Amino acid sequence: MDAKPYTNDALALMLRRSDELQESLSALLEHAGFDDSPRGEAAVSMCLVALEHAAGLRALMALGLGTSAVSLMRLQFEALTRAMWLIYAASDQAIAKLLAPLTPDSERAAKSLPSVSEMIEQMGRRVGRGVPSAAHEMLVQFKDVSWHAMNSFVHGGIHPLRRSADGFPVDLALQVLRNANGLTTMTGMALAILTGDEAVSKPMSKIQPEFADCLPELRKQLM
Numbered sequence: 001m002d003a004k005p006y007t008n009d010a011l012a013l014m015l016r017r018s019d020e021l022q023e024s025l026s027a028l029l030e031h032a033g034f035d036d037s038p039r040g041e042a043a044v045s046m047c048l049v050a051l052e053h054a055a056g057l058r059a060l061m062a063l064g065l066g067t068s069a070v071s072l073m074r075l076q077f078e079a080l081t082r083a084m085w086l087i088y089a090a091s092d093q094a095i096a097k098l099l100a101p102l103t104p105d106s107e108r109a110a111k112s113l114p115s116v117s118e119m120i121e122q123m124g125r126r127v128g129r130g131v132p133s134a135a136h137e138m139l140v141q142f143k144d145v146s147w148h149a150m151n152s153f154v155h156g157g158i159h160p161l162r163r164s165a166d167g168f169p170v171d172l173a174l175q176v177l178r179n180a181n182g183l184t185t186m187t188g189m190a191l192a193i194l195t196g197d198e199a200v201s202k203p204m205s206k207i208q209p210e211f212a213d214c215l216p217e218l219r220k221q222l223m
Contacts (some may be wrong), residue, residue, distance in 0.1 A: 015177065018180070
């Protein structure tokens with residue numbers, strides 16, 4: 001059975017505002033130069049992966065494919081977490097593993113990199129020593145609230161089964177978009193940090209209040 005695109009006006013508005021948020025971030029970063037060290041290169045690349053997942057999520061939601069959209073949000077969160085870990089906590093050896101040409105050997109070596117929980121814990125140990133407490137707190141809060149539900153969607157658990165049987169409520173779709181937009185905003189802030197340019201980072205800090213209508217409230221339940 002083919003999915004039908006959502007038609008709710010509130011959701012259409014949320015999708016439009018979500019696209020505008022991405023366009024605002026892109027405009028600020030369009031001509032920026034980024035840290036070209038190995039650490040900066042790896043972090044920028046991972047931020048771009050996170051933004052690609054966010055774009056895919058919005059496209060799926062517009063098509064009415066909410067279950068697949070939520071699954072992408074976990075990938076978006078993991079890519080953002082990896083990017084922030086690369087900025088603040090990754091060892092030079094870990095960065096070298098990620099930047100190595102893709103071969104069977106380098107793929108095996110990369111499997112030893114930390115999990116999401118381990119990356120967040122490593123950043124937590126460095127709060128006050130280079131890691132902003134607010135950035136770490138946002139990752140912790142998002143994981144605490146959303147992790148189990150996102151895993152259920154990815155691994156075919158009760159959440160996708162119930163959504164398939166009962167439908168995907170518009171209110172849930174709105175909240176998924178809000179949470180994805182929150183991750184997108186954090187990704188934009190990470191990229192601004194990687195420019196090292198206050199002409200980018202200062203305007204970036206104003207994005208959140210400008211788009212408060214399509215961003216999540218802290219600790220609001222996702223599912």
